[in-house]
Amino acid sequence: MNSWWGRLMMKRLCRLVWLLPLTAVLLFTLVSLAPIDPVQAYVGARMSMIGPEQQAAIEAAWGLDQPGWIRFFHWLAHLVQGDLGDSISYNAPVLTVLVERFPASLALMGCSFLAAFVVGSGLGVLAAACQGRWPDRLIRGWAMVISVSPGFWIALLFISIFAVQLAWLPSCCALPPGVTQDEAHWWQYGRHLVLPVLTLSIYGTGPLILHVRQRLIGFLDGPSARHLRLHGMSSTRLALGPGSRHALGSAVTVHLASIGELFGGSVLAETIFAWPGLGQATVKAATGADAPLLLGIALVTVVVVLLGNLLADILAAWVDPRLRIMPQEETLPRLKRLPWLKASARLKTASRLKVEPKS
Amino acid sequence: MKTQQMMSLQVEALTLTMKGHSQPLVGPLSWRLEAGQCMGLVGGSGAGKSLVADALFQALPAEIECQGRMTLNDAPLSPLSMALMPQSIEALDPLAPVTQQIRRFARRNAEAVDPTRLLAQVQLEAEAGALFPHQLSGGMARRVLLALTLATGADWLVIDEPTLGLDPTVADQLIQLLSTLKAQGKGVLLISHDLVRLIQVADEVMILASGQQVETAPVAAFDGSGGGLKHPFSRALWQAQQWTQNPLTIHQGDER
Amino acid sequence: MKRVMVSIVSIVTRSDDTGKSYRLALFMAIVVTLMIWGGGALPDTMMAVNPAQRSLAPSWQHWLGTDLLGRDMASRTLAGLAQSLKVGLLAAALSTLLAMVMGMMAALNRSLDRLVSSLTDMMLGMPHFVLLIMVAYAFGGGTVGVTWAVALTHWPRLARLLRHEAKTLVKSDYVQVSRSLGRSNLWLARHHLMPHLMPQWIAGFVVIFPHAILHEAGLSFIGLGIEPHLPSIGVMLANSLNAMLAGFWWVVLAPGLGLMLVAFGFERLGERLRRQALPPDRGSSGVSPGQVA
Numbered sequence: 001m002n003s004w005w006g007r008l009m010m011k012r013l014c015r016l017v018w019l020l021p022l023t024a025v026l027l028f029t030l031v032s033l034a035p036i037d038p039v040q041a042y043v044g045a046r047m048s049m050i051g052p053e054q055q056a057a058i059e060a061a062w063g064l065d066q067p068g069w070i071r072f073f074h075w076l077a078h079l080v081q082g083d084l085g086d087s088i089s090y091n092a093p094v095l096t097v098l099v100e101r102f103p104a105s106l107a108l109m110g111c112s113f114l115a116a117f118v119v120g121s122g123l124g125v126l127a128a129a130c131q132g133r134w135p136d137r138l139i140r141g142w143a144m145v146i147s148v149s150p151g152f153w154i155a156l157l158f159i160s161i162f163a164v165q166l167a168w169l170p171s172c173c174a175l176p177p178g179v180t181q182d183e184a185h186w187w188q189y190g191r192h193l194v195l196p197v198l199t200l201s202i203y204g205t206g207p208l209i210l211h212v213r214q215r216l217i218g219f220l221d222g223p224s225a226r227h228l229r230l231h232g233m234s235s236t237r238l239a240l241g242p243g244s245r246h247a248l249g250s251a252v253t254v255h256l257a258s259i260g261e262l263f264g265g266s267v268l269a270e271t272i273f274a275w276p277g278l279g280q281a282t283v284k285a286a287t288g289a290d291a292p293l294l295l296g297i298a299l300v301t302v303v304v305v306l307l308g309n310l311l312a313d314i315l316a317a318w319v320d321p322r323l324r325i326m327p328q329e330e331t332l333p334r335l336k337r338l339p340w341l342k343a344s345a346r347l348k349t350a351s352r353l354k355v356e357p358k359s
Numbered sequence: 360m361k362t363q364q365m366m367s368l369q370v371e372a373l374t375l376t377m378k379g380h381s382q383p384l385v386g387p388l389s390w391r392l393e394a395g396q397c398m399g400l401v402g403g404s405g406a407g408k409s410l411v412a413d414a415l416f417q418a419l420p421a422e423i424e425c426q427g428r429m430t431l432n433d434a435p436l437s438p439l440s441m442a443l444m445p446q447s448i449e450a451l452d453p454l455a456p457v458t459q460q461i462r463r464f465a466r467r468n469a470e471a472v473d474p475t476r477l478l479a480q481v482q483l484e485a486e487a488g489a490l491f492p493h494q495l496s497g498g499m500a501r502r503v504l505l506a507l508t509l510a511t512g513a514d515w516l517v518i519d520e521p522t523l524g525l526d527p528t529v530a531d532q533l534i535q536l537l538s539t540l541k542a543q544g545k546g547v548l549l550i551s552h553d554l555v556r557l558i559q560v561a562d563e564v565m566i567l568a569s570g571q572q573v574e575t576a577p578v579a580a581f582d583g584s585g586g587g588l589k590h591p592f593s594r595a596l597w598q599a600q601q602w603t604q605n606p607l608t609i610h611q612g613d614e615r
Numbered sequence: 616m617k618r619v620m621v622s623i624v625s626i627v628t629r630s631d632d633t634g635k636s637y638r639l640a641l642f643m644a645i646v647v648t649l650m651i652w653g654g655g656a657l658p659d660t661m662m663a664v665n666p667a668q669r670s671l672a673p674s675w676q677h678w679l680g681t682d683l684l685g686r687d688m689a690s691r692t693l694a695g696l697a698q699s700l701k702v703g704l705l706a707a708a709l710s711t712l713l714a715m716v717m718g719m720m721a722a723l724n725r726s727l728d729r730l731v732s733s734l735t736d737m738m739l740g741m742p743h744f745v746l747l748i749m750v751a752y753a754f755g756g757g758t759v760g761v762t763w764a765v766a767l768t769h770w771p772r773l774a775r776l777l778r779h780e781a782k783t784l785v786k787s788d789y790v791q792v793s794r795s796l797g798r799s800n801l802w803l804a805r806h807h808l809m810p811h812l813m814p815q816w817i818a819g820f821v822v823i824f825p826h827a828i829l830h831e832a833g834l835s836f837i838g839l840g841i842e843p844h845l846p847s848i849g850v851m852l853a854n855s856l857n858a859m860l861a862g863f864w865w866v867v868l869a870p871g872l873g874l875m876l877v878a879f880g881f882e883r884l885g886e887r888l889r890r891q892a893l894p895p896d897r898g899s900s901g902v903s904p905g906q907v908a
Contacts, residue, residue: 015736022737033753148878150829152836153852153871160864171860227450230416231511232439232467242463245454264744264833271837272856282745283837286752298749301742309740320454321491 004324005314012310019306024079027298028072036289075295084299085292089284094296097281102300104174105277109266111197113255116204116262121251123205124212128247129239131217139209147206152268155199159272162195169195172274196273203265204258211254216247249319256315259308263301366394366432368441368515368546373427375410375419375570385410385570387427390563394514397537397547399557399578401596402567408550409446412517415548416443431515439467441515442508446523448500451492457503458488461510468512481506481536498529505536516540519550534560554581554600568592636887640821643880647700650877654697657690673865680865682851682858692869694846696877702762702841703828709766710827711773711820718777719808722785723800731778738771747830751839761840765827773819780815781808814891822885825878832874848874 039058050058066074078085084094127139146154163171170176174192175184216239219225225238233241263279270279278297285293317323374386385407392398402408413419415429416438429436442464452460458474465472475485481502492500501521508516518537522530530553538560541547551557557564558578565575573590580587585597626637665686673680679688721731738746747764754760784790790807798806834840835849843850848870855866 018733019737019740022733023741026737027749030749030753035755144882145875145879148825148829148882149875150832150836150848150852150871152833153867153875156852156855156859156867156871160859160867164860164862165864223445223447223449224452226418227443227445227507228452228463230418230438230443231464231507233463242452242455249454260742261744263742264747267744267748268833268836282748286748287756287838294749294752298741298745301745302740305742306740322453322493 004317008314008317008324009310012313016306020302023302024076024299025072027295027302028075029068031291031295032068032071034289034291040289079299084296087285087290087293087296089288089290089293090281094292097293098278098296098300101276101278101281104275105266105270105279107193108196108200108270108275108277109262111193112200112204112266113259113262115197115201116208117251117255119201120205120208120255121212121248124209124251125216125239125244125247127209127213128216128220129235131220136213140213143206143209146202147210151199151203151265152272154202155195155269155272158195158199171195174276196269196275199272200262200265200269204255204262207258208251208255212247212251215250216243219243219246245319250316253312253316253319256308256312260301260305263304366514366546368392368436368548369428369430369433370415371428371430373411373414373425373429375407375414376424376426378422378424383570384423385414385567386572388565388567388572390565390575392515392546392548394546395541395544396563397541397549397561399554399561399564400548400550400567401552401554401557401564403569403596404552405569407570408552408567409519412443412445412519412548412550415441415517440513441517442511442513444501444504444508444516444518444521446520448492448495448497448504451495451500451503453492456489456491457495457506460503461488461506464507464510465512468510470512472510472512474510477506477509480509482532498525498533501525501533502536505533509540514544515546515548517548517550520552521549522551522553522556530556554597566590566593566596632887633891636884636891639880639884639887643884646877646880647704650693651697651700654694654700657694672863679869680863682855682863682866688865688869691846691851692848692873695848695851695870696873698841698845698847699828699831699849699874700877702758702831703765703824706762706765706831707769707820707824707827709762710769710823711816713766714770714773714777714819715809715812715816717770717774718781718812719804721774721778722781722808723804728778731774735771735775735778738768743768744830744833747834748837748839751834756839758841758845761831761834764834764839765830769823769827769830773815773823776819777812777815780812784808784811818885818888818891821881821888825881825885828874829878 039055075085082095084098086092087094087097090097123139123143127136130136159171162169170192175188176192220235220238220243225243228238228242229235266277267279267282269275270277271283274280278300281293282297284290285297369391371389372387373389374383376383388411390398400408400411410419410423414425415436417425418438419425431437431440455463457478461472461474461477465474474488478485478487483499483502483506487495487499487503490499492503495503505518505521508518521533521537525533534556537547537549541560547560549557549561554564558581561578563575563577564581566573568590574588574593576588576593581597585594588594588597623641626634627641628634629637665681665684679692681687682691717731717735721728746768750767751760751764754763784807785803790803793803793807831840832847832849832852835847836853838853840849841847843854851870852867855870858866
């Protein structure tokens with residue numbers, strides 16, 4: 001644990017020790033607060049067919065008659081054993097649902113993540129290189145507009161243009177109707193992936209473009225770039241060489257830290273495109289009062305986002321050595337409020353109060 | 360004698376003017392710097408010393424116009440035949456280790472550059488090559504900046520305020536380093552307001568008063584009360600520096 | 616009254632950057648007021664179901680066309696925007712208020728400070744939209760649910776910023792003197808902290824607002840937000856899917872464009888205010904500078 005990333009990992013692990021339990025408590029509390037009767041959600045329309053005794057029996061069987069904190073520890077104990085409970089809406093263990101749906105989400109989010117990074121940082125570099133001229137204005141305006149456009153609206157527009165008017169691409173699902181996973185060709189899969197990835201990645205480029213542009217301009221206008229330019233380095237070389245470390249290094253960090261946003265976008269995108277991933281399951285769980293599934297998904301995404309942030313921190317310190325934690329670096333002891341300051345202040349103010357006549 | 364004649368950086372009537380103004384900011388300045396010599400450039404704050412360096416490198420702000428003739432061995436002066444050591448250590452790239460920065464500047468050099476040897480030349484350990492700028496002390500950072508100018512292989516160095524913010528011992532060492540470079544045949548234009556250290560290395564000193572070149576004096580003139588200096592401003596500048604020197608050395612012990 | 620008018624006019628007509636911000640702010644305030652008032656005052660007949668005029672393309676009579684039930688899209692968009700703006704305003708106000716309280720509490724009390732920073736860290740560590748869904752779910756969805764969801768999830772960044780500002784204020788001499796004179800924390804917060812934090816607070820509100828309405832629309836879109844029978848942008852877009860697949864593109868274009876334009880205006884205003892009132896925030900997790908919401 002002598003290297004800087006070892007110290008970083010230790011620091012982050014210590015954080016996780018209190019962060020994860022606190023998060024689990026918060027999530028569980030939120031789900032338990034919901035004014036939805038789980039029994040009713042489970043039984044659904046047949047509620048009228050069961051009497052109050054049967055209802056109480058089901059509640060007892062699920063442990064719903066117990067106080068909240070007992071239910072929490074019950075849930076936690078099962079969680080530690082890898083049991084996340086049963087999903088009501090999919091009629092299967094939550095873990096199975098998660099494992100089944102994770103690959104589709106991973107494909108969608110992974111492709112979007114990469115596409116957004118390539119396009120976003122490319123446009124950002126271009127904008128910085130043309131600072132103040134029309135390509136820069138165009139790209140900046142574009143970034144601004146998409147960062148305030150509702151992502152799901154962009155998806156609907158794409159469907160309207162590419163799927164309905166032009167009829168180039170499919171608008172629904174991961175595969176053509178009637179084709180099973182085994183029969184499918186990879187290109188069928190790919191064709192269905194295009195529109196969701198386009199939607200999701202466009203949404204992610206907005207902040208990235210602005211960030212890369214800002215960082216690169218900051219470097220190119222800064223003293224060290226000026227110094228290199230004075231000694232004969234060309235602007236292109238400057239932007240692609242030393243500048244890339246300034247711009248892209250932090251771009252990776254920002255992009256990784258925005259994985260949570262990406263997942264949020266995928267919830268909407270998967271709903272619109274009927275993509276069989278975790279996002280679609282989230283909506284189904286939330287609207288179908290499927291508390292165990294909702295909790296499970298929330299936990300998975302929290303872990304993914306934490307990992308993303310950890311990776312972002314490591315990369316940030318790798319790119320910028322000023323962020324590395326050095327062993328000799330000790331936090332200065334916080335200055336205690338000085339008692340004499342208190343006393344003298346009181347004295348001063350008291351004397352002033354005496355002199356000033358009261359009106 | 361003829362080679363001496365050939366190797367010189369000559370500036371005639373260098374005048375810097377703010378666009379739309381008739382009064383020049385700096386100049387007209389004229390000087391001639393020979394290889395293996397050091398020309399000092401002094402003046403009060405805001406006299407336009409750093410602008411002169413920018414003018415040599417054709418890197419003036421857009422609103423300043425530059426007139427005059429700058430030649431190197433009678434050919435027009437190219438910025439690429441000189442190297443600048445800037446005033447601020449911000450000029451170091453914060454995200455690159457020293458060795459990598461040396462390589463960036465060495466790209467211009469026709470000869471292969473060994474970073475370790477270069478670091479040794481500015482009296483830095485080879486280990487310093489792996490350090491990032493934020494890990495360097497002020498004196499080390501200045502030496503790295505000097506190493507960067509050497510990496511370019513340029514024969515003409517423009518050194519801007521090398522001792523600013525350094526403590527006296529470190530500043531003296533840096534000046535010592537500059538005289539070694541001078542002895543190796545580099546032509547040095549040394550911009551500083553630290554006249555006392557300047558005359559330890561310079562052969563001639565050019566004095567600016569609010570942008571005007573009032574005098575170019577040989578170092579020998581800076582002696583005693585400055586009787587050898589022609590212009591009253593030069594004398595005042597010299598006396599002021601001497602006056603501050605003495606009380607400072609007396610009081611230094613009492614301060615802490 | 617006259618003096619107020621005169622000072623407003625003199626501020627708005629300033630030719631510098633600040634004047635530009637004030638003009639934009641005044642313009643956005645007028646737009647929002649008109650929309651909320653206009654959306655509420657629309658006669659019911661404008662939005663009534665009219666089977667004779669189903670799915671008409673935009674024309675002089677129906678500027679933005681009609682939907683599958685023959686309702687005028689322009690009126691519905693306006694009414695939907697009014698609804699979204701109302702929820703957004705309330706949620707953003709609650710959120711910034713929460714941020715203010717949290718920030719001041721953290722600055723004035725050390726143990727509360729620890730609590731607030733852990734809570735902030737935790738909230739920022741969670742995927743934003745999932746948290747929104749969870750809170751909306753906890754409140755059982757609907758207009759109430761979505762308002763609370765947005766209000767309870769958008770405060771952390773602003774709270775972190777206000778906490779930082781308040782902490783430097785608390786360290787200053789005059790606050791320390793007041794404290795040693797026996798003033799209560801409440802008094803300090805009201806007289807020393809709040810007036811100084813006002814600019815950041817207002818800037819924070821404007822920055823949060825567009826996010827609030829966008830997230831409200833997102834939640835309504837997936838069915839966890841505003842009730843389906845009320846006009847709202849999210850619900851309208853969710854219902855437009857079938858009409859759009861049938862080729863009636865105008866049912867999609869109008870509501871989204873309206874929402875985007877309002878959000879765009881506030882984003883621009885927020886950008887200006889942020890530059891003027893908020894210092895660049897350099898978080899440890901590489902959050903882009905100045906990002907508040």
